[in-house]
Amino acid sequence: MGARIRGGLTLDANKTRSTRLALRAATVPERLILPLDQHAGAPSRPIVQPGDAVLLGQPIAEPQGDISAWLHSPVSGTILSSPPPPAGEGQGGGDGGTAAPHPNLPPQAGEGARSIVIANDGRDARYAQSPVDYPSLSAADLRAHIARGGIVGLGGATFPTAAKLARSADVDGIHLLLNGAECEPWISCDDMLMRERAADVVFGARILKHATGATQCTIAIEDDVPQAEAALRSALRETNDIAISIQRDIYPAGGERQLILAITGREVPSDGLPADIGIVVQNVGTAAAAARWIRDGEPLISRIVTVTGAGVSEPANLEVRLGTPVASLIADCGGYVADVQQLIMGGSMMGQALTSDQLPVVKAMNCIIAATAADLQPRGAEMPCIRCGDCAQVCPATLLPQQLHWHAQAGDLANLERYGLMDCIECGCCDYVCPSQIPLTQRFREAKPALLATLRARRDATTARAHYEARGDRLQRIEQEQRTRLEEKRRHLAGRKS
Numbered sequence: 001m002g003a004r005i006r007g008g009l010t011l012d013a014n015k016t017r018s019t020r021l022a023l024r025a026a027t028v029p030e031r032l033i034l035p036l037d038q039h040a041g042a043p044s045r046p047i048v049q050p051g052d053a054v055l056l057g058q059p060i061a062e063p064q065g066d067i068s069a070w071l072h073s074p075v076s077g078t079i080l081s082s083p084p085p086p087a088g089e090g091q092g093g094g095d096g097g098t099a100a101p102h103p104n105l106p107p108q109a110g111e112g113a114r115s116i117v118i119a120n121d122g123r124d125a126r127y128a129q130s131p132v133d134y135p136s137l138s139a140a141d142l143r144a145h146i147a148r149g150g151i152v153g154l155g156g157a158t159f160p161t162a163a164k165l166a167r168s169a170d171v172d173g174i175h176l177l178l179n180g181a182e183c184e185p186w187i188s189c190d191d192m193l194m195r196e197r198a199a200d201v202v203f204g205a206r207i208l209k210h211a212t213g214a215t216q217c218t219i220a221i222e223d224d225v226p227q228a229e230a231a232l233r234s235a236l237r238e239t240n241d242i243a244i245s246i247q248r249d250i251y252p253a254g255g256e257r258q259l260i261l262a263i264t265g266r267e268v269p270s271d272g273l274p275a276d277i278g279i280v281v282q283n284v285g286t287a288a289a290a291a292r293w294i295r296d297g298e299p300l301i302s303r304i305v306t307v308t309g310a311g312v313s314e315p316a317n318l319e320v321r322l323g324t325p326v327a328s329l330i331a332d333c334g335g336y337v338a339d340v341q342q343l344i345m346g347g348s349m350m351g352q353a354l355t356s357d358q359l360p361v362v363k364a365m366n367c368i369i370a371a372t373a374a375d376l377q378p379r380g381a382e383m384p385c386i387r388c389g390d391c392a393q394v395c396p397a398t399l400l401p402q403q404l405h406w407h408a409q410a411g412d413l414a415n416l417e418r419y420g421l422m423d424c425i426e427c428g429c430c431d432y433v434c435p436s437q438i439p440l441t442q443r444f445r446e447a448k449p450a451l452l453a454t455l456r457a458r459r460d461a462t463t464a465r466a467h468y469e470a471r472g473d474r475l476q477r478i479e480q481e482q483r484t485r486l487e488e489k490r491r492h493l494a495g496r497k498s
Helices: 139-148 161-166 187-198 198-212 226-235 257-263 284-296 326-333 389-393 401-410 415-418 430-433 440-497
Strands: 032-034 059-062 077-081 115-120 175-180 214-223 245-246 279-283 302-308 316-323 342-345 365-370
Touching: 059 115, 059 440, 139 161, 139 284, 161 198, 161 279, 161 326, 175 187, 175 198, 175 257, 175 284, 187 198, 187 226, 187 284, 187 302, 198 214, 198 226, 198 279, 198 284, 198 302, 214 226, 214 257, 226 245, 245 257, 245 284, 257 279, 279 284, 284 302, 316 326, 316 389, 389 401, 401 415, 415 440, 430 440
Parallel strands: 175 214, 175 279, 214 245, 302 365
Antiparallel strands: 032 115, 077 115, 302 316, 342 365
């Protein structure tokens, strides 16, 4: 039994403008740029060199460490350039495509991103990869195969999927939640995925169930996507192994912890993970990507991107090859039609401003908003906090943003920890309602690294102390064992002499 999420906002969704047209494939550019760090964790390591011929779906970079991901070529063609050195000689991404940049936006800013650049030969010659009979695999082998497909969380966090699934390996009675609660304004890629590819979502759900050993599976959607709900119910009409949960359309109902609370009534511990309470959450797009990899042998080389905003002629959802420049997507949607003030990757609440429309589509990019002044919430000059408490009323994590703000300004890490800064999900609700126009979320985001470093240092010190004490105990035990053996030897020798 679930519970209503705390706080949150009712916002204008602005989604119908991008869902009027059917999902379609975006133009594949002549050149594609594949950053090596488009997932959580360590960047991938290139396994190709300039001049190498590659096939569509061929691995071009391998993971480094446990939290990393494979990267595959989204086209067949030739490797044009290898990544630059990690420091100093950043490679610009100016050869990302042929679409012209918007004149009001700054030029392409590669900003030293380490990327592989591929020239598309237009043939889409495929790398051989056979489908997999996943029920015949053990859960561990299936997770390993999912990792080889470069699958990461497509809800925005891009955490490597296999690593997240592995956290539930030793937990009994896992409940798998597929997150289709697309609460961010403007974003509709998951809605369109569920409308048009519900069978992929359902098949992917069964794959992820097998990979986790889950005994329950629930697909969560909001109550404003009736077409997606109908498509999912049709895909599930002959089975009852997967449930559908309809959530109220409120922001940020799609947050992982908020969704868990709403569906199960259980809270994830402040310093814990969903797996600690027997739950694994994956995005519906992640499930569909796993389905295409297992069933069709197609790794994660594309994703659905919502292209919207008053600054674009024909908002739509496009299936986009990774590495495609944003300008190419704008061109596919009829081009710019108004004075674009800002390009935003993601929704209007948690999205990030882009420096250029020549930046490439990456695994995390679920939406591009070509925003005009009419699309943006006007922000006035920052004023002192008046202690109205509105921010606390809307905080879905039940924090006290005004207290966090004071302690962030003072750099008081002890009180930032005490008031739960690390529990802030950076949803922007507090910013939205603040009458003093204080950029609270930005302040909290800026304060987190220092607190995180302190927490890590404390953890490392605790670990080091535990190792030191364990070593001392071990040496003491060895010394005692040596004394015991020596005493026994002496008694033995004394017995022989007598």
